Amino acid sequence: VKVIVIGTGTIGSAVAALAADNGHDVLTIGRSSGDHQVDITDTAALRRLFSELNGFDAIAVAAGEVFSAPLAQTTDDQWADSIASKAMGQINVVRTALPFINDAGSFTLVSGILSEEVTSASTLGATINSVVEGFVRSAATELQRDLRINCISPGVLTESTDYHQFFPGFEPVPAARVALAYVRAMSNPYTGRILKLHNADF
Amino acid sequence: VKVIVIGTGTIGSAVAALAADNGHDVLTIGRSSGDHQVDITDTAALRRLFSELNGFDAIAVAAGEVFSAPLAQTTDDQWADSIASKAMGQINVVRTALPFINDAGSFTLVSGILSEEVTSASTLGATINSVVEGFVRSAATELQRDLRINCISPGVLTESTDYHQFFPGFEPVPAARVALAYVRAMSNPYTGRILKLHNADF
Numbered sequence: 001v002k003v004i005v006i007g008t009g010t011i012g013s014a015v016a017a018l019a020a021d022n023g024h025d026v027l028t029i030g031r032s033s034g035d036h037q038v039d040i041t042d043t044a045a046l047r048r049l050f051s052e053l054n055g056f057d058a059i060a061v062a063a064g065e066v067f068s069a070p071l072a073q074t075t076d077d078q079w080a081d082s083i084a085s086k087a088m089g090q091i092n093v094v095r096t097a098l099p100f101i102n103d104a105g106s107f108t109l110v111s112g113i114l115s116e117e118v119t120s121a122s123t124l125g126a127t128i129n130s131v132v133e134g135f136v137r138s139a140a141t142e143l144q145r146d147l148r149i150n151c152i153s154p155g156v157l158t159e160s161t162d163y164h165q166f167f168p169g170f171e172p173v174p175a176a177r178v179a180l181a182y183v184r185a186m187s188n189p190y191t192g193r194i195l196k197l198h199n200a201d202f
Numbered sequence: 203v204k205v206i207v208i209g210t211g212t213i214g215s216a217v218a219a220l221a222a223d224n225g226h227d228v229l230t231i232g233r234s235s236g237d238h239q240v241d242i243t244d245t246a247a248l249r250r251l252f253s254e255l256n257g258f259d260a261i262a263v264a265a266g267e268v269f270s271a272p273l274a275q276t277t278d279d280q281w282a283d284s285i286a287s288k289a290m291g292q293i294n295v296v297r298t299a300l301p302f303i304n305d306a307g308s309f310t311l312v313s314g315i316l317s318e319e320v321t322s323a324s325t326l327g328a329t330i331n332s333v334v335e336g337f338v339r340s341a342a343t344e345l346q347r348d349l350r351i352n353c354i355s356p357g358v359l360t361e362s363t364d365y366h367q368f369f370p371g372f373e374p375v376p377a378a379r380v381a382l383a384y385v386r387a388m389s390n391p392y393t394g395r396i397l398k399l400h401n402a403d404f
Contacts, residue, residue: 125340127340133332134328134333135329
């Protein structure tokens, strides 16, 4: 199984490592690192990249940025950039890869705990995560050729110690556990599922 | 109570009429009709308008457009325009009105049945509605000065006969019933609620 991992950060690296351990043929894609480079806000660049990969069976996305600030202090640019990156960036990946992914292939996107839980400045993050989850649930009903799509919703990562202060009382989750969920979603007949790795569930 | 109704279509007109019947002081705002005109994708214009209204107690939004097409046929522009209009347009209204709305005021936004139900081409609509609902649920936890925010999720309107063909087997809802939900949300201590007026609930 040929797996494309988009995102070379903590989660993307863990997913790539685990998928390789599981015997998959892994290709990594980052904005400025990985086997190939692409900016997920650029649909033309994504289309070009996917057309050149000679087919693939799974795309796992662990990319996209979200600003964080109390709602009243968020700016137009923070909203626009967050929508363009983590929300539309992931939707761009699915839409542009559709003509090139093999039959019965899978997409695995990433949302996050803030779609369900709140912190003192979570509205922007919650909104972005809701975009991704809403898209995944509905796209699962529209995909053809036995394609599947799922979403991983991690809590704050154990490894992201700088962020722990923004999640007081929340139990961090190790990236290796998040990676398991990605491989679970891509390797089993899941579709339209939101796999949660955060407080509400463990 | 001074109520601003944004949107002069079937729902907005019904909300304005019912709010007036309930003794409220109603101001209507449309893109090209109503007491004042504004484009909700233009945050500078919104800010200017709200600053000139001398305070208000409630904003009810029934505006914003979403394109509809099977996922594989949706275009970059359809996604961008839908996000800018019904999703970010409503978020723009809340963000720009925040400094001007009176204490204990309320926002009532609109999503729609597709965040929960599916039709044969619902992914774009589902995603947009999920943006609005995710925003409302989280913003309710962040608003200060006893401000409240809720969301109305209507099914296809009885009056929108052209759209009935896209919702086979779905029971339409009259705009007058949707208007009741808006007035219920603005007049009672609701916050963070999604009031559903569609099949799943009646």
